[in-house]
Amino acid sequence: MTLAARVVIVGASSGLGRSIGMGLAGRGSRVAFLGRRLDRLQQAAAEAGADAFAMTCDVREGASCATAVELACTELGGADALVYCAGIGPLARLVDTTPEVWRDVLDTNVVGAAVATGAALAHLAVGRGRAVYLSSVSASLTPPWPGLGAYAASKAALDKLIEAWRGEHPEVGFTRVIVGETIGGTGHGATEFVDGWDPELAAELFPNWMQRGYLTGGTVCIDDLVAVVASLLEVDADVPTVVITPRP
Numbered sequence: 001m002t003l004a005a006r007v008v009i010v011g012a013s014s015g016l017g018r019s020i021g022m023g024l025a026g027r028g029s030r031v032a033f034l035g036r037r038l039d040r041l042q043q044a045a046a047e048a049g050a051d052a053f054a055m056t057c058d059v060r061e062g063a064s065c066a067t068a069v070e071l072a073c074t075e076l077g078g079a080d081a082l083v084y085c086a087g088i089g090p091l092a093r094l095v096d097t098t099p100e101v102w103r104d105v106l107d108t109n110v111v112g113a114a115v116a117t118g119a120a121l122a123h124l125a126v127g128r129g130r131a132v133y134l135s136s137v138s139a140s141l142t143p144p145w146p147g148l149g150a151y152a153a154s155k156a157a158l159d160k161l162i163e164a165w166r167g168e169h170p171e172v173g174f175t176r177v178i179v180g181e182t183i184g185g186t187g188h189g190a191t192e193f194v195d196g197w198d199p200e201l202a203a204e205l206f207p208n209w210m211q212r213g214y215l216t217g218g219t220v221c222i223d224d225l226v227a228v229v230a231s232l233l234e235v236d237a238d239v240p241t242v243v244i245t246p247r248p
Helices: 015-026 038-048 062-076 099-126 149-168 199-211 222-232
Strands: 006-010 030-035 053-056 081-084 130-136 173-179 241-244
Touching (some): 006 062, 006 099, 015 038, 030 062, 053 062, 062 099, 099 130, 130 149
Parallel strands (some): 006 030, 030 053, 081 130, 173 241
16 A cells, blocks of 8 residues: 555644654645644644645544544545544652543543544545554553553553454554654654653652663654654554564
8 A cells, every 4th residue: 555645643733743744744645733733733734745734623622623633634635544642641640640630631642532533533434544543651561650640541541442443443444553762853843741740750750760671761763653653554454553662
């Protein structure tokens, strides 16, 4: 198969989502950049070329998310792939994680993925398309990292959500991409995962993560992640899970 021609990227205003969208556009895909920050999305779409466009989408708001994804699919004339990159990981011990934070994490990392998939499903099914979701080593390959318990729990829920979609809709290829420590690009392409973390708590927990062997000491280059996602969009085979982590 050739690379998916029409791709909807959710969570594309910065970081991994933006970088994946730019990479796929550079390989010839028509890309819809969806996210909350319209100015950044428009800049990304302008850089990606004439076949790309931007659309606001707040995955925490069900109606907004569903409407935006449906409109993006319509604007593209259909959809061959959905790539869900939206995700947040607040740093806090579980005892200090408030109900509001739990809801924000679950709405962003899990519920938004379900709503976006539902909105794109009919379009993906037409051409045996693929839905790709960024997951985490902390949900699949290691025990939950202290301080990132809510994040790990949400990604574990996402993993089961993907399996559930696959069981109900075998005509679509559902793939989770488990991503280790990653260096994004520069500027708006840089990852923002740690933005807002309490530096004192991070400094306290970092040695614990190292001691437990959760951090490898290396990082995955964003170009490698883009290449992996692009390769997924070129095959018809069932690919339930892909793991990309740094070499030790």
